[in-house]
Amino acid sequence: MNDSQKRIEEHIEALSQFTATPGQGTTRLTYSKEDLQARQYIKEKMKEYGLQVREDGLGNIFGRLEGTLQDAPSVLIGSHFDSVPNGGSYDGPAGVVAGLEVAALFAKNNIKPKYPLEVIALIEEEGSRFGGGLMGSRGIAGVLSEEDFQNLTDQDGVTTVEAMAGIGLDSSLPKKRDPKTMKAYLELHIEQGPILEEKGIPIGMVEAIVGLTQLEITVEGKAGHAGTTPMDRRTDALVAAAKMIAQLPEIALSEGEGSVVTTGRLHVFPNGANVIPSRTVFTVDIRSGKEEHILNMISQVQQLVDSYNAFGIKTSVQQQLYMAPKAMNPEIISLLKEKCGELDIPYCSINSGAGHDAMVFSDVTDVAMLFIPSKDGLSHCPEEWSDSQDIANAVHILYEAAKTLTEAE
Numbered sequence: 001m002n003d004s005q006k007r008i009e010e011h012i013e014a015l016s017q018f019t020a021t022p023g024q025g026t027t028r029l030t031y032s033k034e035d036l037q038a039r040q041y042i043k044e045k046m047k048e049y050g051l052q053v054r055e056d057g058l059g060n061i062f063g064r065l066e067g068t069l070q071d072a073p074s075v076l077i078g079s080h081f082d083s084v085p086n087g088g089s090y091d092g093p094a095g096v097v098a099g100l101e102v103a104a105l106f107a108k109n110n111i112k113p114k115y116p117l118e119v120i121a122l123i124e125e126e127g128s129r130f131g132g133g134l135m136g137s138r139g140i141a142g143v144l145s146e147e148d149f150q151n152l153t154d155q156d157g158v159t160t161v162e163a164m165a166g167i168g169l170d171s172s173l174p175k176k177r178d179p180k181t182m183k184a185y186l187e188l189h190i191e192q193g194p195i196l197e198e199k200g201i202p203i204g205m206v207e208a209i210v211g212l213t214q215l216e217i218t219v220e221g222k223a224g225h226a227g228t229t230p231m232d233r234r235t236d237a238l239v240a241a242a243k244m245i246a247q248l249p250e251i252a253l254s255e256g257e258g259s260v261v262t263t264g265r266l267h268v269f270p271n272g273a274n275v276i277p278s279r280t281v282f283t284v285d286i287r288s289g290k291e292e293h294i295l296n297m298i299s300q301v302q303q304l305v306d307s308y309n310a311f312g313i314k315t316s317v318q319q320q321l322y323m324a325p326k327a328m329n330p331e332i333i334s335l336l337k338e339k340c341g342e343l344d345i346p347y348c349s350i351n352s353g354a355g356h357d358a359m360v361f362s363d364v365t366d367v368a369m370l371f372i373p374s375k376d377g378l379s380h381c382p383e384e385w386s387d388s389q390d391i392a393n394a395v396h397i398l399y400e401a402a403k404t405l406t407e408a409e
């Protein structure tokens, strides 16, 4: 094990101690005592690696290595350091630790960049305390307004401003960051899925963060007695819904390129064991890395549902959410691939099925993401685990890419 991997393990281990649920995974809610402890650790390490540390009006942490060019935009590397309740030690921290280690290597090798290097540790990506998620990056991108930020409360009615003050943070500092001050944002994250592990490939080159839509389908039939209504006289809303749901996987499979569709919620009315269902409402969650696939699947689902509009069944489709896929920056992807080649580290292209801060940053700067394998594909649970060797590999790639992007000597 080299020094890099050793430091990575130390950081992951140290951060995992800052949990509200010891022995039951990482629970680190934004602006909590554990947030403060993790924050102090991250800031201390940033200083140790020669970075200038500051926090913004959201409590995001920035550690900056100044460049030799005047007023040049920064190359940002990092991720988030909050967690879901009873989550793992890697979702978020792996990327923050990768940023710290890139800075450590810059310091150790006395690298002088032309463009500033900034390690970034973001708050409230998971939305576990204030809902919504991606709060740190949305604030930086200016998508979250000051008013909306101040109106957010946790489940105990504590406001963001009060919670920040509680751990000594100043919410009056600026939140939005001028896009001109950012040259690129790089994020390492655990895959949170089984693909890399199954393929035995240590690096996933993220091509896109998938877009998604959620549809709500309502099927109206007619209630009736389960015993006295003959089979040929029924207008069963659940039987119709079940037939539709059973055909959804084929829509995603024929669309291909990793497109997925899921029904995760189904409500049956009146929901009595001896009553023919009069109404069912179910969700259809559609995701793909390419917008054309999402739009195609929406129209196919619509056609499928419409085709059941007969024999007393009435259907309707409501779109509840739409988020377009976000492509990563092709030039930075090529740069990262080039570095993988030079370092002889195998990689494969992959789409991110989950949302990440990189998605928000992609609207304001050039973005790229690397994935590393997740053991058994697990995340958001105490069993979440990734190999520090894989993190060290990714750090090596990011370090080389950061030297190129910051035009380091």
Ligand SMILES: [Zn+2]
Pocket: 080, 091, 092, 125, 189
């Ligand atoms: Zn995450």
